[in-house]
Amino acid sequence: MPPEQIADRTARAVDAAVHAGRGLGLTVTEPKVLYEAFSVVVHLAPSPVVARVLTVLPHYADLDSQAVRQRAELGVTRWLADRGTPVIPPSPLVPREPVQRDGFSMTFWQLVNVAPDAEPDYVANAGLVADLHAAMRDYPGDLSFLSAAEPRFIEDGLVLLKDHPDLLDPADLDRARREWQVLEPVVRSRATFERTFPGIDLQPIHGDCPAVNIVPEVRGHLYADFEMVTLGPVEWDLAGLGPDCEAAYDQAARSRGMRELNKDVLGFVNAVGMLRGVACLALAPQLPMLADAIRPLIEQWRSTPFAGGLTG
Template sequence: MLTDAEIAERTASAVAAATAAGADLGLRSDDPRVLYDVFSVIVHLQPEPVVVRVPTVLPPSYTRNPDVQTRQQRAELAVTRWLAERGHPVVAPSPLVPAEPVRREGFSMTFWQFVEQVPDTNPDLDRRMEQIAQLHATLRDYDGELDFWAPYGSYIPEGLAALRNLPELIPTPDLERAQREWDAIGPVLTSRAAFESAFPGVDVQPIHGDAPYHNMITTPDGELWSDFELVTLGAVESDLAMVGADALAAYDAAAVSIGLRPTDERVLRITEAAGRLAMVAALAMAPELPMLTSGIAPMVQQWRASPPVTAL
């Protein structure tokens, strides 16, 4: 496990890399300010209206093959720029620099417009579900290149594999159960052809990919979508996993009213199972981010208490 001092040193290195990369792009930053520091260090290059996201805690596939991370970052930049150009409420890439990942001092970073955030807001979940339906409707027209269910294809199996060498983080019976569950559902989440064969009539489209109801920023001018780091092709159910029955009903009503299909119960169960496995797999990053062990513990406990997934 990294110590607090080592994490502070990593944060300082990320800030220095972001500042230097910004300077190379003509951005002046007299007083860089860290806005957030968990999986990424988010740096406001004050006084510029630019925020740099510097991922620091990475899944194994990104560490092993930096091109995989760059590809996903390019997808995120392309999708958010496309949404912004169509007037959809989104935190957009900064127009002051090229919309392209920048690699500096071992970090791959992206540059975004700075927006003022209104703190301590309590979102209306029904309204948030309507906004997700509207986002899905807009994303249906996006024709850029995206991988199929990019978060699941590598993140879960590689995380489970890494946990085999970290027995102090998860008991062996739990890890064996998680692997059996992934073996049962993984084939339809890693192959578009297999998914469409298993769930005929359930269409696949661009989706946010990472619990979008948690990823809106409230600003003085309204709410903006953010954090498209896991944007991917998939079924919309993946964006709605574990929101609860009332929120699903609100989504379905909004979706049907604008010509989208309602959620499919079988697909929802599979994507919720994958979401729980993603929490288990995330423990593999705990050596780089020790807070994960306590932060994820309640979700792992919920998974442990749920019936095992044995088949589609």
């Protein structure tokens, strides 16, 4: 996708958010794009509302499936906010439901005052993830098992990459396919996971690297971006962050009387996370920056144990 088409997609997403916001009674005169990658995040100024519009998606993600995931996110963030957990909450100025406009599905969030020049500290944030897990443990909503692993996304991505040796070397694709044969049954089935990792409890988890998705608000940290919320092992939320972050989580977990991370499960979730990263290359035609952004991950993946040490 050339830059002019990406710019057009962004403009259409912003226009959809503006018209949707106005349709919900918001005053919107100066929309401002705050961030753009897989979604376009736009402040509907002067209203204190931020719209997140999904834009970069796999081919099978229709509006209905997007809305299902967005409802889960809105449900868990509202529940957490009502219990005093520091999250970026859904906007109270509009109905807390996904809104669809002009082919886009979007959600609306409360504008927060981000601390200026704040540098992310992922090790410290990893310790905060234990607090989040404690807060999420009793969430009563219905969540599917490891939906954040997106098995169809991995499977379809590996198929599409067969026609793109410019994005992924055929030898790497062969390894990815063989790894997926080992990992897929454990990803797709809760029963298989529990047989493979007996005694590992499952609970509601963030689903999308929460240590990275912590916003430094002027009054403190806020957990954000629960779009991948799922039922799974707590290790999933630490996938790919490395030993320093794992140690910070374990220390915080011990202080709360929670279990520490299991090394075997970490190997599994790290391997699945790596394959999701590989599969993301299939989205590079929509988001060209991915080709360069994922290259270091591919180099790292080549040096890791096959399938995280799991045997089929």
